[in-house]
Amino acid sequence: MTDIITKLRDEDLTTYAANEKLKVDSDYLRGHLQEDMADNVTGAVREADTQLTKFHGFYMQDDRDVRSERRQQKLEPLYSFMVRCRIPGGRLSAAQWRTIDDVATHYANNTLRITTRQTLQYHGVFKRNLRQHLKSINEVMVDTIAACGDVNRNVTSTANPNRSRLHHELYELAAHISDHLLPRTRAYHEIFLGEERVHGGPGEVVEPLYTQHYLPRKFKVGLALPPHNEVDVHINDLAFIAIVEDGEIIGANVAVGGGMGSTHGEPETYPRIATVLGYVSKDKLIDVAEKVLMVQRDNGDRHNRKHARLKYTVDTMGVDGFKQALESYLGYALEEQRPYHFEDTGDTLGWYQGEDGLWHYGLFVENGRIKDYPDNSPIHAGMHIKSGLRAIAESFDGDIVMSCNQNIIISNVPEQHKATIDALLAKHRMEKNITPLRQHSIACVAFPTCGLAMAESERYLPTLLDKIDAVMRDAGLADTPIVLRMTGCPNGCGRPFMAEIGFVGKAIGRYNLYLGGNFEGTRLNKMYRENIDEETILKELTPLLYRYAEERNEGEHFGDFVIRAGVIKATHNGLDFHDQ
Numbered sequence: 167m168t169d170i171i172t173k174l175r176d177e178d179l180t181t182y183a184a185n186e187k188l189k190v191d192s193d194y195l196r197g198h199l200q201e202d203m204a205d206n207v208t209g210a211v212r213e214a215d216t217q218l219t220k221f222h223g224f225y226m227q228d229d230r231d232v233r234s235e236r237r238q239q240k241l242e243p244l245y246s247f248m249v250r251c252r253i254p255g256g257r258l259s260a261a262q263w264r265t266i267d268d269v270a271t272h273y274a275n276n277t278l279r280i281t282t283r284q285t286l287q288y289h290g291v292f293k294r295n296l297r298q299h300l301k302s303i304n305e306v307m308v309d310t311i312a313a314c315g316d317v318n319r320n321v322t323s324t325a326n327p328n329r330s331r332l333h334h335e336l337y338e339l340a341a342h343i344s345d346h347l348l349p350r351t352r353a354y355h356e357i358f359l360g361e362e363r364v365h366g367g368p369g370e371v372v373e374p375l376y377t378q379h380y381l382p383r384k385f386k387v388g389l390a391l392p393p394h395n396e397v398d399v400h401i402n403d404l405a406f407i408a409i410v411e412d413g414e415i416i417g418a419n420v421a422v423g424g425g426m427g428s429t430h431g432e433p434e435t436y437p438r439i440a441t442v443l444g445y446v447s448k449d450k451l452i453d454v455a456e457k458v459l460m461v462q463r464d465n466g467d468r469h470n471r472k473h474a475r476l477k478y479t480v481d482t483m484g485v486d487g488f489k490q491a492l493e494s495y496l497g498y499a500l501e502e503q504r505p506y507h508f509e510d511t512g513d514t515l516g517w518y519q520g521e522d523g524l525w526h527y528g529l530f531v532e533n534g535r536i537k538d539y540p541d542n543s544p545i546h547a548g549m550h551i552k553s554g555l556r557a558i559a560e561s562f563d564g565d566i567v568m569s570c571n572q573n574i575i576i577s578n579v580p581e582q583h584k585a586t587i588d589a590l591l592a593k594h595r596m597e598k599n600i601t602p603l604r605q606h607s608i609a610c611v612a613f614p615t616c617g618l619a620m621a622e623s624e625r626y627l628p629t630l631l632d633k634i635d636a637v638m639r640d641a642g643l644a645d646t647p648i649v650l651r652m653t654g655c656p657n658g659c660g661r662p663f664m665a666e667i668g669f670v671g672k673a674i675g676r677y678n679l680y681l682g683g684n685f686e687g688t689r690l691n692k693m694y695r696e697n698i699d700e701e702t703i704l705k706e707l708t709p710l711l712y713r714y715a716e717e718r719n720e721g722e723h724f725g726d727f728v729i730r731a732g733v734i735k736a737t738h739n740g741l742d743f744h745d746q
Contacts, residue, residue: 183471188217189316189380194351194372195221202293203357209245209293221317221380222354223310224249224291231614247296248615249274249288250313251303254344255323255337256284256568257577258308263559263566265306267552270536273299277552280534280572282608282660283386284322284397285313289615300358311354316381318347318459322388325396325513325528325569328577330521335415336389336408339448343387343455349376375456375463382466382474385459386425388570389418395508395687397570398661400424400439403476404458406451407442409504417447419503420454422488423480426658429472430672437663438477439690443489444500457495461488511649511664511687512606513573517584524564525584527576529591530600533609533624534572545628546598554594561586572608601635602647604628608661612654612671619654621671627652630669630700637708641715648724649685652677663690666725667707672697679703681710682734685723692734 179187189195197218202211211219216226228243236243251266258266266286270278275290291299300310313320321344327337351372355361373380389406390399399405403425406418424440446454458476465483467473480488493499515528531551538553539546555574559566564578579587591597610616612623631650638644651665656678662668668680668691676697683691695706714727728734 182468183474185217185316185471186379186468188214190378192218193353194378195349195353196351196357199353199357203297206294208242210242211293219247219314221312221315221349222358223252223313223315224296225314227289227615227617229614230617230619245293246275246289246615247291247293249291249296249299249310250281250320251286251308251310252313252320252344253285253308253568254321255327255340256325256570257327257337258566258568260559260563260566262306262308264556265302266308267556267559269299269302270552273302277535277537279536279611280531280568280574281320282398282534282570282572282610283320284325284568284570285320286568287313289611297358301360304359309354312347312349314384316383316385317349317376318344318381318385318387320344321347322386322397322402322570324389324391324394325571325573326520326526326567326575326577328520328522328524328565328567329526332391332408332410332413332415336391339406339451340387340389343389343452346452347375347385347387347455347459349373349380375459377463379463379468381459381463382468383471383476385462385476387455390508391415392506393509395511396513398511398664398687400688401426401661401664402440403462404455405440406455407506409445409506415448417445417504418451419445419506420458420500422458422492423477423485425475425477426661426663427475428656428658428663430656432472435472437658437690438481439664439688441480441485442503443485443492444502445504446500450496453496454492457492460495461491465491508686508688510685511571512647513569513571513575515573515600515605520578523581524577525579525581527579527587527591528569529574529576529596530605531573532604532628533607535624536574545632548595549598550594551596554590554596557590557594558587561590571606601631601638602645603635603638603650604631606647606649607631608651608665610653610660616654618657619671620673621654621675621677623652623654623660623671627669630703633700633704634707634711637704637711641712643711643715646724647685649683665691666723666728669703675699677703679706681728682725684725689725691725694734 197215224247228245273295274288321340323337323340324333327334356363386402387404388397388399388402391408401424405421408415408418421440421442426437428435462476466479536552538550541548567575609623609627612619649665650667651660651662652669653660653662654671664683669677679695680691681694718727
């Protein structure tokens with residue numbers, strides 16, 4: 167295989183996607199960001215540098231709710247930054263949480279948001295506050311390096327690393343992989359934390375893994391411990407599915423090529439779930455992670471960013487071709503995959519006890535938004551989630567963990583402290599009656615901050631859920647879980663293409679409706695209706711839900727029913743979405 171430096175050394179980078187030349191010319195992700203941070207005339211950074219900020223963990227955005235008003239006032243858009251943390255496995259100590267909360271109060275919009283990649287992001291961070299924001303979280307060993315950009319992103323793991331010894335071992339593997347795949351440039355530390363730049367000698371090797379070209383697109387890694395699949399492991403570029411024998415993790419199945427993003431009207435873009443290539447022993451996992459990344463680095467499409475994710479590399483090379491390339495980088499062959507099965511993708515809510523006798527509380531956080539809602543809020547009246555979590559973090563020395571389902575696990579609670587947690591949950595009205603449908607729902611941010619949003623998602627889904635829940639009650643399905651997810655565009659941040667019922671924004675108030683994903687997170691769904699409004703959504707779902715209530719087999723989930731009943735036709739067990 168030809169490595170990326172040799173491959174691109176003599177080529178005209180202008181024939182590649184614009185980002186490729188930008189990365190090479192950026193002086194290892196520095197660009198003009200020092201000057202941008204010092205420019206107080208604008209709240210923005212220059213256009214080219216908006217691509218570089220992503221590698222450092224933040225996106226420039228503007229408030230789309232006030233965009234027209236500010237244009238009429240001849241003001242620039244209300245620019246701010248979305249800042250995303252790198253927290254492999256989603257685990258924070260109570261002390262770290264207190265600082266995270268302080269930063270949201272003083273340097274952001276006084277909210278936090280749990281992402282579907284098991285970390286936190288801030289919204290409304292103005293440029294004047296950005297450096298102090300990053301310095302503050304860095305003081306408690308949290309950073310934003312590589313939370314975005316064409317590098318390995320936040321590594322996901324089980325929803326609660328403290329649940330058992332095996333869960334904790336998988337969490338530690340996630341942290342090791344995250345550290346191993348970090349970019350080595352010191353640009354972040356120099357520009358945002360005040361570190362003095364130290365130049366090396368001639369031929370200095372700054373990025374031994376990424377090179378000055380970095381990756382063609384983002385790269386995501388997830389680890390799962392069957393039978394639970396709360397990380398939706400198959401949506402990752404690289405997935406490790408742990409194999410346990412005699413009470414020990416002995417290794418993992420290796421799967422490649424997952425990814426949710428697509429573009430409306432462009433069938434050459436599509437969601438895909440990861441294909442299992444084989445099995446490796448535990449001691450080889452970090453090596454495999456590095457080499458899969460290298461195969462993508464050297465073979466991914468650098469001409470067309472819409473075709474640059476690893477899923478397209480796998481389909482271009484073919485699964486066998488990709489596996490052959492990987493094994494040539496490794497210097498050894500993968501073993502045959504080991505059997506495994508998943509049962510669900512949800513989180514455990516409420517109190518449950520871990521292997522060591524300590525207690526854990528799964529807290530539902532609708533769409534991951536951590537804030538204090540006013541008493542007149544139509545959906546979350548009087549729920550003070552942010553203040554409540556702060557009070558909990560001040561009351562004990564355990565952990566607060568984020569899940570890929572946008573929920574919180576209050577972890578490592580001694581028996582004698584459970585009553586204190588219960589009292590704080592009640593005082594801040596943090597718990598309400600959660601239906602199974604709502605418990606298994608996810609929404610992306612969408613409006614007003616996401617520049618890609620075509621339709622509402624986070625702000626709208628709770629209202630739609632109320633109406634679908636009413637249909638569920640009338641049909642006798644009030645206690646039946648169904649995985650339902652919504653995104654404001656087809657980029658798939660909320661994993662809508664894996665849901666039993668998925669909504670993908672097409673325009674304001676209009677969505678494509680997808681059906682047929684499964685409860686275990688191992689099958690893609692298919693489009694059922696295109697570009698429909700709420701009235702049509704309810705008109706389509708109501709008879710299907712009634713039919714499901716009457717005709718389902720015992721234990722049959724909704725996604726399986728719509729396939730068995732012929733509502734949606736599965737191809738190859740529903741795995742080959744793009745073969746429609």
